[in-house]
Amino acid sequence: MRNLAVAGTGYVGLSTGTCFADMGNNVTCIDISEEKIAMLQRGEAPIYEPGLNEMIVRNMKAGRLHFTTNYDEALQDAEFVFICVGTPSGVDGEADLQYVRMAAESVAHAMTHSVIVINKSTVPVGTGDWVADIVRRSQPEPIDFAVVSCPEFTREGSALHDFMNPDRVVIGSRSAEAAEKVAQLHLPLRTRIIMTDLRTAEMIKYASNAFLATKISFINEIAVICEKLGADVEEVAEGMGFDRRIGAHFLSAGLGYGGSCFPKDVKALEHMALVHGSHPALLRAVIDINRDMRRWAVYNLREMVGGKLDGKKIGLMGLAFKPNTDDIREAPALEIAHMLRNEGALVSGYDPVAMRNVSRSDPYLRLAEDAYDLADGADALLVCTEWNEFKQLDLPRLHSIMRQPIVVDGRNIYELERMRALGFAYRAVGRSHSDSEGNGV
Numbered sequence: 001m002r003n004l005a006v007a008g009t010g011y012v013g014l015s016t017g018t019c020f021a022d023m024g025n026n027v028t029c030i031d032i033s034e035e036k037i038a039m040l041q042r043g044e045a046p047i048y049e050p051g052l053n054e055m056i057v058r059n060m061k062a063g064r065l066h067f068t069t070n071y072d073e074a075l076q077d078a079e080f081v082f083i084c085v086g087t088p089s090g091v092d093g094e095a096d097l098q099y100v101r102m103a104a105e106s107v108a109h110a111m112t113h114s115v116i117v118i119n120k121s122t123v124p125v126g127t128g129d130w131v132a133d134i135v136r137r138s139q140p141e142p143i144d145f146a147v148v149s150c151p152e153f154t155r156e157g158s159a160l161h162d163f164m165n166p167d168r169v170v171i172g173s174r175s176a177e178a179a180e181k182v183a184q185l186h187l188p189l190r191t192r193i194i195m196t197d198l199r200t201a202e203m204i205k206y207a208s209n210a211f212l213a214t215k216i217s218f219i220n221e222i223a224v225i226c227e228k229l230g231a232d233v234e235e236v237a238e239g240m241g242f243d244r245r246i247g248a249h250f251l252s253a254g255l256g257y258g259g260s261c262f263p264k265d266v267k268a269l270e271h272m273a274l275v276h277g278s279h280p281a282l283l284r285a286v287i288d289i290n291r292d293m294r295r296w297a298v299y300n301l302r303e304m305v306g307g308k309l310d311g312k313k314i315g316l317m318g319l320a321f322k323p324n325t326d327d328i329r330e331a332p333a334l335e336i337a338h339m340l341r342n343e344g345a346l347v348s349g350y351d352p353v354a355m356r357n358v359s360r361s362d363p364y365l366r367l368a369e370d371a372y373d374l375a376d377g378a379d380a381l382l383v384c385t386e387w388n389e390f391k392q393l394d395l396p397r398l399h400s401i402m403r404q405p406i407v408v409d410g411r412n413i414y415e416l417e418r419m420r421a422l423g424f425a426y427r428a429v430g431r432s433h434s435d436s437e438g439n440g441v
């Protein structure tokens with residue numbers, strides 16, 4: 001059993017802290033938000049992540065998981081301190097490091113003995129050295145410490161499974177001894193551990209996310225070409241995916257990537273490249289194509305309702321950036337809602353879990369009670385998130401209550417033939433439109 005402190009109780013911090021507690025360690029999670037910590041102390045997770053709440057309660061009961069706003073308390077016996085705070089996009093797409101700085105300063109002030117500071121937040125290459133500088137400068141008296149980069153690769157919605165079953169753990173540090181200790185901490189995960197230097201570890205995280213985003217934009221570009229040429233992108237992706245050099249994952253065409261990682265990490269990598277004088281043409285294209293997919297949805301809706309969206313009732317099915325999460329950061333649905341309203345459409349939305357977050361961030365979006373309420377009297381529906389419950393809807397009922405039976409499927413969840421047989425005017429991403437030649441992108 002080791003003593004760990006985890007700064008930041010967002011998706012990364014909470015899943016990291018809770019999983020390490022579940023592995024038998026004694027973990028104290030810290031957050032500056034009193035409200036979040038009060039919730040967690042009551043055993044309530046402030047975010048929706050399948051299985052997380054149960055795991056928090058189980059480990060709190062076992063006395064291995066604690067929550068506080070006080071760094072002194074958290075660091076009292078800690079051997080390791082994880083920094084898992086947010087790094088949102090700044091004005092030019094650069095990562096905003098103010099929370100990392102605050103966490104590093106707080107760690108420095110609270111340190112009473114030697115600790116290993118582990119960066120899990122996605123930070124620009126070079127931040128590990130910067131954090132070391134901040135800690136050194138902020139310490140009231142010099143105490144030995146080491147900085148290690150150990151980037152997070154878990155996905156929201158399956159964070160606990162991903163944490164416990166990683167494809168690899170990446171550890172970067174200037175101190176071989178500290179790196180070795182962090183590697184020991186991860187041994188129960190029985191996975192490949194890659195030991196490297198600080199900057200390389202930081203770059204592995206960006207390169208991994210940028211590559212996955214590239215796969216998504218690549219298949220979306222192919223999808224748009226498929227529509228023009230009468231091919232089916234779903235089958236194209238399947239046919240490509242059997243080639244082991246390509247792989248079947250991350251080839252689902254749709255409205256593009258969103259969430260807290262891909263959009264900001266691709267922009268941050270582009271920004272790093274630019275400020276160092278290189279020309280990140282591929283990253284730019286990835287970002288542009290992703291934006292175009294939002295336009296694809298608006299174009300198709302406009303065309304299918306007869307050329308003008310003004311006064312048309314449009315229902316957005318799914319508001320979270322992907323299924324199994326309540327996270328709406330950079331969710332295509334919210335951006336599309338804005339674009340549709342700009343053209344005078346009357347936009348409603350429904351999501352199984354994200355509506356509480358949406359009501360706070362977009363008060364103009366009318367929220368429906370369920371998918372049928374959303375469809376009632378609608379001129380068109382747009383599938384924005386591939387929630388399972390949408391796959392099992394009573395489609396004839398949906399058809400009967402819509403004003404016009406138009407469905408634009410931004411996540412390819414329905415079968416083309418079936419939708420058409422049911423009498424829907426139906427379009428999906430990258431699957432040929434028998435009713436139209438163009439797609440607008």
Ligand code: UDX
Binds near residue numbers: 157209249255259262
């Ligand atoms: C991602 C990375 O997968 C993870 O390793 C990293 O630590 C954080 O960022 P996450 O943002 O939770 O995780 O979601 P993920 O499941 O990877 O999906 C990202 C986005 O890509 C979603 O908006 C999803 O809808 C989209 N996507 C994914 C596609 O459009 N097509 C695909 O084939 C796969």
